[in-house]
Amino acid sequence: MARKTEVQDAETAGSKSARTRKRLLDAAAVVLARRGYAGTRLSDIAEEAHVQAPAIYYYYPSREDLIEEVMHVGAAAMYSHLRDAMDALPPGAPPHTRIAAAVEAHLRNELELSDYARAIIRNGNQLPEVVGKRARAQITAYNDIWRGLIADLAEAGQLRDGLDASVARMLVLGALNWAAEWFDPERGSLEEAISTAQSMVLYALRP
Template sequence: MARKLPSRTTSDDTKSARTRERILDSTAAVLSRKGYSETRLTDVAEEAELQSPAIYYYFKSREELIEEVMWAGIAHMREHVEGVLAALPPETSAMDRILAAAEAHLRFSLSVSSYTTAAIRNSGQMPERIRERHEAERAKYGRVWRKLFKDAADDGELRDGVDLLTVRMLVIGSLNWAAEWWTPRTSKIDNVVEQARQLISNGIAK
């Protein structure tokens, strides 16, 4: 039987995928630091250690590249938080699920994903023409949090008079804002997580 030769296409595809990922990683890093208006393809190329024209082999435009990073930032966050929630024991209370989601959100955005940091910091700067995919993913993530708070209300675990929409938006807004002010020099991430858990628990739980 003739021996099958290794596929050159597979090897080339793998190299291409790695380069594409490096471009996306570099874009997320630059976007996190400089913001949408100041991010240039030359900055991305320098971060990725590529020539600028090489980026156009993978992405048609700067906007397409940034759109992909912004979408991935929210998508990865949602998948991470959903994974954390799915791993909790079935008997976990609704309030404890909110606290677990808050911790997962903070740890992921502050210490794991520059994509998520970029998405949080630049969501208000994106032009309308490239917002649709990002906004659709934000809506999916919002539904995760909406269910968490509804379950807590249905189980009688929230304080009387809590407005679900207002409180949910305040909590998510506070979690997102941490990406703007926190650095490892500010305080340990464990402390940020613990303070967030206490604020949420003491503020809305019965």
């Protein structure tokens, strides 16, 4: 049986390793959001994480393995954030209220809360198949929530006649994603951006 100090040493080492892995993931998310997939170098990630670049290989065999993990973790977190926002609404909340909440959840996560969300939004379409496979499964689940929101709006008779629900969903998400490129908190508040987006999205979708 291992002595108590040996167990504690093992637990401390494991905890330190987990913290370092998280620091590397967080740093990679920052660099990916800033520089994009093609411009992300391990040396930049190491500098952001305050580690020596060769140390990264202790945790991840390659640049692609690290980026793949970031994208998977980020996409899963985006899905959970939106799901939690929907679950926090009162039971029976009308479709337009749910869509307004989804708009806020998306923009707040993208622009305020998560470098991972920005990394996903800016790089999701740039990744090789093997790097983006797990993330795309989570992104599909995320899109399915939006698909359901617009379907509910249509079922309630509140979707504008002549709109293709699939096209409408992609246009809404495309517009929300683009906010990562232009939003500047020094030129306008996030609350104003969210309120404006909610108004425009609902005006465009409803009769």
